[in-house]
Amino acid sequence: MYQLISATPSPYARKVRIALIEKGIPFELRTEVPWHGDTATPAYNPLQKLPVLVLPSGAGIYESRFILEWLEVKHPEPPLLPDTKEDVLAARQVEVIADGICDAVVLLFFERQREAPSEPWIARQRRKVEGGVRALAERAEAADGGFLVAGRFGLADIAAGTALRYLAVRFAEFDWAAEYPALAAMSARLESRPSFAATTPVPQAITEKVV
Numbered sequence: 001m002y003q004l005i006s007a008t009p010s011p012y013a014r015k016v017r018i019a020l021i022e023k024g025i026p027f028e029l030r031t032e033v034p035w036h037g038d039t040a041t042p043a044y045n046p047l048q049k050l051p052v053l054v055l056p057s058g059a060g061i062y063e064s065r066f067i068l069e070w071l072e073v074k075h076p077e078p079p080l081l082p083d084t085k086e087d088v089l090a091a092r093q094v095e096v097i098a099d100g101i102c103d104a105v106v107l108l109f110f111e112r113q114r115e116a117p118s119e120p121w122i123a124r125q126r127r128k129v130e131g132g133v134r135a136l137a138e139r140a141e142a143a144d145g146g147f148l149v150a151g152r153f154g155l156a157d158i159a160a161g162t163a164l165r166y167l168a169v170r171f172a173e174f175d176w177a178a179e180y181p182a183l184a185a186m187s188a189r190l191e192s193r194p195s196f197a198a199t200t201p202v203p204q205a206i207t208e209k210v211v
């Protein structure tokens with residue numbers, strides 16, 4: 001059976017958990033704090049990050065985008081990518097935006113833990129988060145109550161939904177839902193799907209010094 005090295009707040013790991021559930025692939029969840037010295041991630045991923053999908057052979061497949069790509073090849077049904085090349089590009093563009101939001105939130109989260117956080121750095125990350133959410137909102141408005149790409153649930157919804165819910169965990173002061181009602185409605189619909197409801201992000205205590 002596959003093992004997934006995951007962390008409870010991680011939007012990247014959540015993308016993979018949702019994809020595995022949607023595809024009906026059994027896996028064992030191995031929950032870690034990747035910022036702690038005892039993390040197993042270096043044994044499987046030279047970049048020392050999670051998520052890592054550990055195969056029965058002991059090999060590690062890492063990086064959420066690549067894991068989803070790998071799953072699509074090895075377990076094509078049900079597909080999480082759309083049928084046409086244009087729609088695949090649209091879905092991947094949403095994933096770029098969603099991952100970019102999460103990357104900026106991670107930078108912001110750790111900057112705030114420094115003794116003297118840099119306000120220009122924080123403002124720069126905030127702009128990325130706000131710009132990314134605005135770009136998702138435009139797509140949600142165009143989708144008019146449906147899924148983000150090609151009218152079918154898939155990668156774009158997984159990426160956007162996990163990024164948006166991560167904001168509540170790490171950047172709750174940004175009330176994006178008040179600003180973008182169509183996006184908020186889309187997020188709520190996604191969170192009620194069984195694969196989302198089973199993977200609601202939960203903060204983790206990071207007890208070792210990171211920055």
Ligand SMILES: N[C@@H](CCC(=O)N[C@@H](CS)C(=O)NCC(=O)O)C(=O)O
Pocket residue numbers: 007009010011012034035048049050051062063064065099106
């Ligand atoms: N682009 C990566 C990001 C993964 C990532 O940043 N994971 C975090 C946990 S949410 C991590 O393991 N960080 C440990 C570190 O950077 O040292 C992906 O999509 O998998």
